[in-house]
Amino acid sequence: MSGGKIILDKALRSAVNLSSSKLPSEVAKSSAKLFSALSGTKFVLPDLAYDYNALEPAISAETMEIHHSKHHQTYITNLNATMEKIDSAMIAGDVSGTIALQGALKFNGGGHINHTLFWENLSPTSTFPTGGPLDKAITDRFGSLDDMIAEMSAKTLAVQGSGWGWLVYDPKNRRALLIKTVLVSMLDMHTRRYRNVDDYLKAIWDIINWDVVEERLIAASK
Template sequence: MADKDAYISALEQKLAELSGTEVDQVKKNQLANAADEARVIGEMAAYVASITVQRAAEAQVGLVSPQIADIYSYINAELSEARGAHVLPPLKYDYDALEPHISGTIMEIHHTKHHQAYINNLKAATDKLIEAEQNNDVNAMNALLPAIKFNGGGHLNHTIFWTNMSPNGGGEPSGSVADAINAEFGSFQAFKDKFSAASVGVKGSGWGWLGYCPKNDKVAVATCQNQDPLQLTHGLVPLLGLDVWEHAYYLQYKNLRADYVKAFFNVIDWSNVNERYENARKAAGH
């Protein structure tokens, strides 16, 4: 109980300034605990604020990274949100509905604190991006990419994660996604083993994914560091994502990430995964 109280206290104190994460620290991928994560979450806000947009007459022109538009496009496809109009999506179940596999306390903090932090910082970065666009300051636009990628990815990834789970989840998939899994991995158990090993093996903070490749019409297991969007990183449409940042499990599972990954399979909403798979194939023309 003392560990739990200390953990929650650290989160509440450090996340009071809800922001994003400092770029160099993200690249180093050294978020060791909730307090460290909360600290770097606050530092991204300072990073965004430090970017100075030049007046139109002084701005330097050039090529804007296409990844900026891509990230907003992925968010719009998932949430139908216009750029900058980002809000915390409600869960379709109560915070304690996934117990005993994922505690209600984790779910509440994760949703209302962590996810909200990414949204707050994405909106701040978007405001600065719009200012840079109005002044045609390409340098400032590109300087904002790490913040937009991290916080936009955090918003997108968590939104998918919430829908991938259900109080009535678990078991094995059915429908066309089950056929795709069997075709690619040989069996559901073989997929489960590969997905689990990949997720447990993420170095530092990141995500484990089952994604769909539109080019070869196959599913694949992949991982991403930090909050990097799957589609931007690997060209895969996200079907099933597992958050393996420590804030997603440490309160309940401590450093036993493998136990958390195992428990996740008890709450997977395979109907949601199957729907995502069918929509992705249809969009790809298969």
């Protein structure tokens, strides 16, 4: 399945980060404008830059196909359904109804964004770029690539239930961290989708697209 890097709509990124609490009227109006900018948008399942079997044995072809064509597609189907409801609420001038749909927008929009970024994060050919900005950032923060992998794997394994493990870049302090700020790299920890999570966490590092990770770091550093 072919396809290049996905550029996600900035409005969607902003929308899924809106607070689901009650909003002041001014913020509600701004939110309504934001949702309006997404009006009529139809999201589609992104193509992958590799075949389903290309990541074996780290991730099986069966797992990839189910995860991409079914799980990711479900997020997109529900996201489009939510957007249709938002469109209807906007047409009716129902700002409170629009805001009430934030939860579904955040969940399904976030699922779409996270999975799209995750697919970009993987590659059948994985080579760590030594001596570059990524290598320096990891060495400065963790001591070595192996130390970073060990720490991230341990913290990701500790995720309760389903979720994500994030390696991020903190622009303010200009360092790599294992908290959610600006995404650099990520691990999918929806553990029910992988038969042996321990083996998965050991093998996943062999298929990380380090070139994409470094590109994200450079972009976040500017």
